[in-house]
Structures are given as structure tokens and as C-alpha cells.
């Protein structure tokens with residue numbers, strides 16, 4: 001499969017480390033250990049995102065479901081632990097089925113087991129795949145006969161924020177393909193707020209986010225046989241005020257190098273590898289972004305502090 005293919009991983013690492021601002025695609029943060037670390041992050045005091053979105057779902061799931069097509073197939077790209085979709089499924093007695101799509105096999109297995117126990121009446125079809133990969137999305141639509149149906153795509157966790165606008169539009173196109181003409185997409189977005197709170201959410205005191213970020217180097221060493229010194233890198237969260245995003249970097253503490261196969265990449269002390277973006281939105285900037293992918297905002301639910309929003313979206317035609 002393209003997303004697990006060692007060759008694609010190698011190509012992406014070599015391409016990313018060859019750039020003047022070294023970078024690595026954030027999907028590689030989620031090997032099985034990375035996905036476990038992310039679950040730990042969601043429980044941290046500083047990481048307000050998950051508990052705020054869960055509270056929104058607990059409060060508004062019934063109302064949200066009233067806006068969704070009946071007898072729908074629910075698809076969750078990047079389902080993680082599947083904790084959030086349970087709020088929707090609880091209120092969808094006539095649901096046609098649930099398709100979790102995940103890059104981490106371990107999370108997929110966990111979600112499947114967890115939800116099969118609780119929703120024995122729901123047809124669950126787990127799929128190991130990459131939601132950024134257009135052919136995977138098209139194959140999913142074909143294999144599950146989703147063409148022309150009224151599907152519900154659930155994309156919580158501010159996962160959309162991991163993509164720069166140009167790539168977010170590609171992901172939104174994939175979500176639009178999955179939902180069909182009359183379907184709906186429910187997207188969780190993190191809203192713009194004071195910088196210290198944002199930075200704390202991506203650089204917690206316990207160092208779990210740092211471990212999550214640095215695990216990418218461990219993975220590169222293990223899976224690609226790369227030579228590098230993990231101790232030469234530290235985690236850093238930065239706020240990019242022009243792009244309205246928190247960035248995660250792996251910063252070299254000293255001059256160092258990473259050797260992958262026959263290629264050697266040098267880093268000067270202070271130079272960084274950019275590993276993740278988390279874009280923050282207003283409802284207006286989000287509406288404008290989805291408009292570029294042929295989608296339009298139907299409704300939204302936001303907490304009283306204005307921290308996070310669940311946005312219901314449909315195809316423009």
C-alpha cells in the first residue's frame with residue numbers, strides 16, 4: 001500500500017531533508033507508538049482541544065444528528081481511538097454502517113474492537129489507508145458503493161489544521177468525494193486564541209508532545225536504517241502569526257547530521273526540521289477555505305469561550 005510503503009517514506013524523508021527549510025510530512029508522526037503518544041496528549045491538561053470538542057459533542061450530538069441524512073454511512077478519516085464518533089452513533093439508530101479509515105493499524109484495531117462491543121448492530125468496516133491519497137479515497141468509494149449516497153464524513157480533532165491551505169483544499173476535496181452530493185461533512189476546528197495557551201497545548205510540561213515529535217526521528221532510524229543522534233535534537237513549538245498556526249520543529253542543539261542510505265544531510269546548531277502545522281481559524285477564514293474546495297458551511301456549534309467549533313458542511317451543488 002502506498003502509505004506504508006518504505007520507498008514512499010524514504011522518498012519523502014529525502015525530499016523533505018533536501019529542502020532549505022527541512023521538513024517532514026506530519027502523517028509519519030503516527031506510527032503505532034506515535035498514535036499511542038497522541039492519545040496521551042489528548043488527555044493532557046494543556047491540550048484543551050479534545051475535552052472541548054468532546055463537551056460540544058456531548059451537548060449537541062442530538063441537534064447535529066438532526067441535520068444529518070438518515071440511513072447514512074458514517075466515514076471517519078483519521079479516526080484515532082474512535083471515542084468521538086460514539087456520540088454521533090448513539091443518536092443514529094438507523095445508521096447504515098461505519099467506516100473508520102486510519103494510517104495506524106493499532107488505532108484501527110483498537111477502534112474496531114471498542115466500537116464493535118458498544119455498537120453490535122452497526123456494520124463496521126475498518127480500512128487501513130491514507131486520507132490524503134486521492135486513489136485510496138476513490139477506491140474506498142468504489143469498494144463500498146458510496147457513489148451517489150448520502151454519507152456523513154466525520155473529521156474531528158482539528159486534523160484539517162495540520163494542512164497548509166493548499167493541502168487542506170486537497171483533503172477537503174477528498175472529504176467531498178467521500179460524502180457524495182447530498183451528504184454532510186462534520187469538521188472540528190480549533191479557533192484563534194491567545195498565543196501562550198496555543199503554545200502550551202503543543203509543548204506540555206510532562207514532555208509528551210516532545211516525545212511524540214522526537215519519535216519521528218526514532219522511526220526514521222528504525223525503519224530506514226538512518227544514522228542520527230536523537231540527543232542532538234529538541235522539540236520546539238512556535239506560533240507563526242502570519243499563517244495563524246502553531247508549528248512543531250525538531251531543532252538541532254549543535255551541528256549534526258542525518259545519514260539516510262547514501263545521502264548525508266547536515267544541520268547547523270539552531271537549524272530545524274519542520275514536522276507539523278496546526279492551523280487556527282475563525283469561522284470566516286474556515287468558510288473561505290472550504291469554499292475553495294466546493295463546500296459550504298451549513299451550521300456550526302461552538303463552546304462559550306470560543307475555543308473550538310464543530311462545523312457542518314455540504315457540497316455547494
Ligand SMILES: C[S@@+](CC[C@H](N)C(=O)[O-])C[C@H]1O[C@@H](n2cnc3c(N)ncnc32)[C@H](O)[C@@H]1O
Pocket residue numbers: 026027030035038042077078079080081082084101102103104107129130131132155156157158159
Ligand atoms: C489529530 S489525530 C485525531 C484523532 C481523532 N479523529 C480525534 O479527533 O481524536 C489524527 C489521527 O489521524 C491519523 N492520521 C494522520 N494522518 C493520516 C492520514 N494521512 N491518513 C489516515 N489517518 C491519518 C492518525 O493516526 C491519528 O489517529
